[in-house]
Amino acid sequence: MNAPASLPIAAPAETHALIAGASIAGAGARLPIFYPATGAQVGELIEDDAAQIDRAVAAARTAFKSGWAKLAVEKRQEILLKLHDVVLAHADELARLECLNTGIVMRELRERHMKRAAYNFRFFAEYIAHAKGEVYDQTPGYRSVVVREPVGVAALIAPWNAPTALASMKIAACLAFGNTCVLKPSEQTPLALRRFVELLHAAGLPEGVVNLVNGRGATTGAALVAHPGVDLVSFTGGTQTGRAIAAEAGRRLKPVTMELGGKSANIVFASADLDRALDAALVGIYSNNGQQCLAGSRILLERNIADAFIARFVARARGIRIGDPTDDRTELGPLASAAHRDRVLGFVDVAKADGAALLTGGKRADMPGALAGGYFVEPTAVRVGSSAARVCREEIFGPFASFLTFETYDEAISAANDSDFGLVAYVWSDHVPTVERATRDLAAGVVWVNTPMTRELRAPFGGYKDSGLGREGGEACERFYTEVKTVTVPSTPVAVRKLGLPTG
């Protein structure tokens, strides 16, 4: 375990909304912001009420009408590329703010999250240059073209586990297709996103195109979703919240995308490259401090390799370096909040009550010095008898792996699919027919074969069942962030039936 260090960066004393490019203090509650590695309060967020949401939505509407929606694609691309550059140029500062607010390890933030956040703008800048349309000319004398137009003002709601990486995808896609937005970060993690939106303005983003409001989901988030000036809602977060938001949006017929929870199966067949599968199983559950929707949290092992695989997994899990997230040697930082730590650890008793064996971890990690107040949990793993166990059914969202074993291919697939979730699935095997079959049989929005998580932005990403509604990705975002209009034009003047003329 590493020695404690100082804060990654100083936070502003107060975090305010950013509306039409200006910082505006709300009138709501003052909520503390903590550094999860020490438990110290590092700032305060001022919650935004309905009046503030009104202002933000109005600013987004004004920006939409006054030019952003009609901007030439080349000009929009130019701005998106500048946004890419400014995010990259400030990647270290953004990573430090994100670390301060989430406790995610700086190395992961620098190398994955912030690069991805910048790349999202370049990706969509390039995508819109190649967007195609449809033409129908089968009806003689007519040509119909299908055009796509921006929808309007989007509400973008982001979770706390990867705030900037996830919200930047929404912002980039929303803007690329000519929409404007109001973003609401999780009230736990506003710091990096607040600075992110400020930087977008510094790079030349017109005022009002991206606005940011702060506050709790039940107050600020709910008011934003219900606001009549919001035309569509893109949400990433938990399944229960997703249901509530989709219901509210449905009442008003607002389109939604829902990127929700997961309980993804990581199936390792005896025919796999077991060394690689072991490395990936560890990464799949313990990276991002174990807090990721696409974690391979149910590890399904073919019985004849299970004992040896688990023994090696446990030895490696015990060797994971827990500690100061600013130290590049650290492999596992703290959980995001004290309440979340307690919830994750609560699953140890839940597992035992279901007859599971605790293999490793299951308690707070003792840390030295200032880190003693942090929300650290030891990498945890349990072995369960069946996928009926609650730790196999509920999303724990922490460094907590549940092992299951199987005898046959059918058992493996049936256990993998025995879940209310269906976000992603991982398959490890070098036997091509097994891989082929599994990719067809698994009920998940994404199947990764012989690889840890590898996001392909061009392809749709999203979940089956309780893991979501709709998809994100190149074309999927184009569909979501645009309205479709069919324009039919005759090639020569048409003969129109003449109503209302005198007869005879």
Ligand code: NDP
């Ligand atoms: P929550 O569902 O608790 O919150 C997500 C966001 O929604 C937060 O900004 C929250 O605000 C806000 N919110 C809460 N209630 C409402 C409401 N009634 N109306 C509007 N907004 C609301 O999720 P977490 O932040 O706890 O994130 C973890 C979850 O996100 C996990 O289940 C995880 O699997 C999922 N996730 C899914 C991903 C995917 O791509 N499928 C990716 C990453 C995470 P506040 O926090 O301020 O209350």
